[in-house]
Amino acid sequence: MTFTEACLCETLRLGTLLPLGVPVKTTCDTSVAGFDIPKDTMVIVNMWAIHRDPDFWSDPHSFNPDRFLDDAGNLVHKPSSYMPFSMGRRVCLGKSVAQSSLMLAIPQLMRQFRFSSPSGKEFKLEFEESGFARIPKSYEFLLQHGREGRETDGSDTTSLECLLMCISMRTIFCLLPTQCYY
Numbered sequence: 024m025t026f027t028e029a030c031l032c033e034t035l036r037l038g039t040l041l042p043l044g045v046p047v048k049t050t051c052d053t054s055v056a057g058f059d060i061p062k063d064t065m066v067i068v069n070m071w072a073i074h075r076d077p078d079f080w081s082d083p084h085s086f087n088p089d090r091f092l093d094d095a096g097n098l099v100h101k102p103s104s105y106m107p108f109s110m111g112r113r114v115c116l117g118k119s120v121a122q123s124s125l126m127l128a129i130p131q132l133m134r135q136f137r138f139s140s141p142s143g144k145e146f147k148l149e150f151e152e153s154g155f156a157r158i159p160k161s162y163e164f165l166l167q168h169g170r171e172g173r174e175t176d177g178s179d180t181t182s183l184e185c186l187l188m189c190i191s192m193r194t195i196f197c198l199l200p201t202q203c204y205y
Contacts, residue, residue, distance in 0.1 A: 035107035042071035079104035
């Protein structure tokens with residue numbers, strides 16, 4: 024389950040749902056990184072850029088769950104640059120529900136079913152133009168009960184990470200207009 028949680032952390036890092044977060048207003052004069060910010064200033068955090076900043080993340084555009092694990096395979100403390108649900112007092116109210124739901128649903132889905140592309144092509148993550156949120160476009164996949172005969176040589180890692188990201192993001196938004204064939 025530790026690796027699954029690391030995969031979900033990496034999915035949420037790369038698949039930032041609200042790239043610019045929720046705007047907040049300062050309640051007093053303050054300064055951040057040497058910049059003075061007066062009271063009542065609208066502040067918008069660019070979470071998409073922070074999640075892809077090479078100063079915080081090595082090879083930031085690659086899917087690498089190992090960045091959340093130590094050498095022994097244990098979860099490491101998440102850095103302050105990890106904020107898929109925002110941070111501080113303005114953290115998303117649904118954070119614990121979303122994380123719990125994903126940790127229950129995704130492992131069960133991966134354990135019970137085999138996912139594949141009906142056309143045999145690799146899954147490709149593309150987003151809808153929604154303005155405020157990044158929502159994956161609908162996609163088709165084949166769902167087969169049971170995992171018999173599943174290759175585990177890692178050759179389908181890119182497709183699997185893309186599928187995991189799509190499912191996770193749509194689960195968070197409770198938007199599953201995805202076409203699924205049984």
